[in-house]
Amino acid sequence: MRVVMLFDLPAMREAIQAAVPDADILTLPPPGHMASMRAVDAVLATPGASQALGQLLARHPEIRWIHVLGTGIDDYPLELLHGRQVTCSRGATTVPIAEWVMAMILAQAKNLPFSWVTQPPPHWCMAQLDTLEGKTLGILGFGNIGQAIARRALGFDMKVRVAMRTYRPAGMAGVESVTDIDELITTADHLVLALPATTLTEGLMSADRLSLMKRGSHLINVSRGTLVDTRALREHLDSGQIARASLDVANPEPLPAGHWLYQHPQVQLSPHISWNSPLSQQRMSEAFIDNLLRFAAGAELNGVIDTQAGY
Known part of the structure; x- marks a missing residue:
């Protein structure tokens, strides 16, 4: 069985080879050599490798299975x-992303890092800080990441409301599932975007929807930058309608130098790193290795992506 990796990460390649000694693991050769390669069974891809993947699939139509290390296939x-067959390492980075979201919510409530002092303040012992207790957390999307966020928010005694593109009960005690996204947006003190990026979710947070957000509320995006109308976001931040935007994603990525998101005082921007943890790469590798063993045995694969739906 021949597997082509579209990136060069020796530690991951060695782990895969050790787990499946019979597999022929190759790192993608230069494009000119693609046609001369013998038949390829499977591809291990990573975000940013869409061009290489397209070239490889065009040269090798016999490829039957593609595994994406992340969870999104929008690019x-x-x-x-x-x-x-297309699969992903679904769930491998759920914990660090959920923790990042909670860190952003706490930072907003406790006015961090702005409440730290480096010289004597005007007043000791007094500050206008908020709490999470009793606040409403709205989550758009209730897959693995949304569920992990909800569990942690419940531990802070937050009221958790979720909305999905197709209504279903949340199935988690203490979590309310609602049918109307707009109604959820109007009630949320903190609103998390945890939906996959598809043609249906592009521009989901339009100018009209951003205007529905509670005055002084907090927008958090761990999905894709394409879900948010960035120009309208700036207007709502400037007006105070939205107090803070905590963004781990942007549109485009990488975000060019000089973009307003880097400098806006009400934006907390990180470069798509919320998924990182000491175990993230290991867990993504394990998800692929498990599927590789299943693929070799002709068994059903985990983390299957519906290429028609886009997630």
């Missing part, structure tokens, strides 16, 4: 993925 050539 991949979907027309080339149709008819093939």
